[in-house]
Amino acid sequence: MDAKPVQFVRMQHEESHGYDRKTIDYIHSAAQRGLYEIRGLGAKRHVPHFDDLLFLGASLSRYPLEGYREKCSTQTVLGTRFAKKPVVLDIPVTIAGMSFGALSANVKEALGQAATAMGTSTTTGDGGMTQEERRSSKTLVYQCLPSRYGFNPDDVRRADAIEIVIGQGAKPGGGGMLLGQKVNPRVAAMRTLPAGVDQRSASRHPDWTGPDDLAIKIQELREITDWNTPVYVKVGATRTFNDVKLAVHAGADVVVIDGMQGGTAATQTCFIENVGIPTLAAVRQAVDALEDLNMKGQVQLIVSGGIRTGADVAKALALGADAVAIGQGMLMALGCNSDSYFQNGALHSAAADYAALGTSPGFCHHCHTGKCPVGVTTQDAALEQRVQPDEGSRRVRNYLKTLNMELTTIARACGKQNVHHLEPEDLVALTVEAAAMARVPLAGTSWIPGWSN
Amino acid sequence: MESLNFDLETQTVRDLNQYLHGDAAALAGQRIAVTSPNGAHNIAVGVDAELHVTIKGHAGYYAGGMNQQATIVIEGSAGTGVAENMMSGKVHVRGFASNGAGASAHGGLLVIDGDAGLRCGISLKGGDIVVGGSVGSFSAFMAQAGRMVICGDAGDALGDSLYEAVLYVRGAVKSLGADAQYEPMSDADLDAVRLLLAAAGLDHDPASFKRIASARTLYHWNADANQEY
Numbered sequence: 189m190d191a192k193p194v195q196f197v198r199m200q201h202e203e204s205h206g207y208d209r210k211t212i213d214y215i216h217s218a219a220q221r222g223l224y225e226i227r228g229l230g231a232k233r234h235v236p237h238f239d240d241l242l243f244l245g246a247s248l249s250r251y252p253l254e255g256y257r258e259k260c261s262t263q264t265v266l267g268t269r270f271a272k273k274p275v276v277l278d279i280p281v282t283i284a285g286m287s288f289g290a291l292s293a294n295v296k297e298a299l300g301q302a303a304t305a306m307g308t309s310t311t312t313g314d315g316g317m318t319q320e321e322r323r324s325s326k327t328l329v330y331q332c333l334p335s336r337y338g339f340n341p342d343d344v345r346r347a348d349a350i351e352i353v354i355g356q357g358a359k360p361g362g363g364g365m366l367l368g369q370k371v372n373p374r375v376a377a378m379r380t381l382p383a384g385v386d387q388r389s390a391s392r393h394p395d396w397t398g399p400d401d402l403a404i405k406i407q408e409l410r411e412i413t414d415w416n417t418p419v420y421v422k423v424g425a426t427r428t429f430n431d432v433k434l435a436v437h438a439g440a441d442v443v444v445i446d447g448m449q450g451g452t453a454a455t456q457t458c459f460i461e462n463v464g465i466p467t468l469a470a471v472r473q474a475v476d477a478l479e480d481l482n483m484k485g486q487v488q489l490i491v492s493g494g495i496r497t498g499a500d501v502a503k504a505l506a507l508g509a510d511a512v513a514i515g516q517g518m519l520m521a522l523g524c525n526s527d528s529y530f531q532n533g534a535l536h537s538a539a540a541d542y543a544a545l546g547t548s549p550g551f552c553h554h555c556h557t558g559k560c561p562v563g564v565t566t567q568d569a570a571l572e573q574r575v576q577p578d579e580g581s582r583r584v585r586n587y588l589k590t591l592n593m594e595l596t597t598i599a600r601a602c603g604k605q606n607v608h609h610l611e612p613e614d615l616v617a618l619t620v621e622a623a624a625m626a627r628v629p630l631a632g633t634s635w636i637p638g639w640s641n
Numbered sequence: 642m643e644s645l646n647f648d649l650e651t652q653t654v655r656d657l658n659q660y661l662h663g664d665a666a667a668l669a670g671q672r673i674a675v676t677s678p679n680g681a682h683n684i685a686v687g688v689d690a691e692l693h694v695t696i697k698g699h700a701g702y703y704a705g706g707m708n709q710q711a712t713i714v715i716e717g718s719a720g721t722g723v724a725e726n727m728m729s730g731k732v733h734v735r736g737f738a739s740n741g742a743g744a745s746a747h748g749g750l751l752v753i754d755g756d757a758g759l760r761c762g763i764s765l766k767g768g769d770i771v772v773g774g775s776v777g778s779f780s781a782f783m784a785q786a787g788r789m790v791i792c793g794d795a796g797d798a799l800g801d802s803l804y805e806a807v808l809y810v811r812g813a814v815k816s817l818g819a820d821a822q823y824e825p826m827s828d829a830d831l832d833a834v835r836l837l838l839a840a841a842g843l844d845h846d847p848a849s850f851k852r853i854a855s856a857r858t859l860y861h862w863n864a865d866a867n868q869e870y
Binding site: 339344381397408413414635 | 655659662686700709721725741766783802817822861
């Protein structure tokens, strides 16, 4: 008897779903190195997002505004609860906290210039406030982070708002990490560290441990600023409903919720992809918490994590956010993942520098290496010249303008004279998941999973 | 010299801090007494003037927080985060201090006559701390720069993940944290301890202290550091 094993030809090259090439490569690399991967940017996996929502434009039952003629206000006021001097912005799109250290001084200056021109705010990061960003940014939010690198009372008093960072969407519960190659002498001095050593940031604040303590910490910052300055509390999206309630109880003027798509300068991949909840799910929970406390409108909500387009901004506002914050989109406006960079009046190819990192434009997440091929996330003296403040500022300004035009176009089409009048009733969902998370009906139905039949 | 009294039975912490945030030149040299503090939080925070504040009793959280230039004496005990993020000046606690005393202080001198709780000197960034008694666990965690003199004992994990701060301990250390190690006392160390003790009004023999600093094995990410990194 001939008992040869049977082979089906097509199945000889069938990739396993559970052990696909990516997974096999992960296991091989882990076995080789004994270290987890650290990388920049945010989650790459597919999660329910604003893409899964659609606007119901005006028709017979709603009356639209004339797209390019009628006024549609975008003014946004943040910090009206306790601060004597709330932050007043011309647009509801802010620039998220990103550190000098993760970003170059040129990039910080470009962001500041663009934000000032567009009437919005920028935010410092885990490295303190640079002169460049204070000078260039009319409205500057100063982060108070667990590490307290470079944190000092002079900058507290110079800030237009203070943001106490509990966590960020890319790594709720995790601390930070700036690998030694980015800790150049200036970064090191600002963070009181020797140059070239890995800078690890703690995940917990050194002088308070829970919501009751946080209330006292917020009071301290208010006392130091003589109750002038709004205090934001930023939380990575996880148990968002409870976290927002606790932040409000602790006395926050503004709560910032950062979903899992939010970026990072350097975090473990396992963290980026597996910890936290999508921005879409977090917005709904945050708004629920504010409404539950009857604080909607008194405490403002900023949403971040994967906001890319004017439509994303409009959807976040419609769900109840007062403003959004954008990090990764700003870096991309500056050239992140572009195949070329603009220097000395000409475009230059960055292909070789991407190749040296083992990647290519469109896939790069090597912010953590400090070898950003387009000069955005670097402290290298030569690479950082690839973003010049004026050109960088022009691009960020254009990006912000585009977002704002898209936002107002959608708002007018929904019949709103003010972008803050967008509401959940303007939205439907494309998927059951998005309908359940955002609590808006599945398109063409009145069905909200978990809420209506 | 002008002397002013704030009675927290009848006045608020806000009144006090607002006054202390006045014109630095006008405030310089003033002596302020704070009576009936009764554990109030945030007493004398964000001061940036060369004045002298005496808190006549116990203070709550963050007394003397982010101090610049001022001398602040707490005649009782202090709550969590006394002199947190101090930049300069001096904060002196006559009693005991709770958790996170001197956290992330960039400069100045914090003196605690009694014991300090958990995480004393956590994230220290250049300030000096002298503790007459003992300190709790995880003190000097991730301390980056500055000096701590501990005249009593230390709890678990002293100096875990130290950067460049240096610790001097006279008593017993329950355990050292990851990457902290004992090192010989040099003449410079003896001088430093002598001066810090003198500034704190203590007269122990500097030679009775042991030096603890970073072994610097966690300065760069590597597979051998395992879970300690």
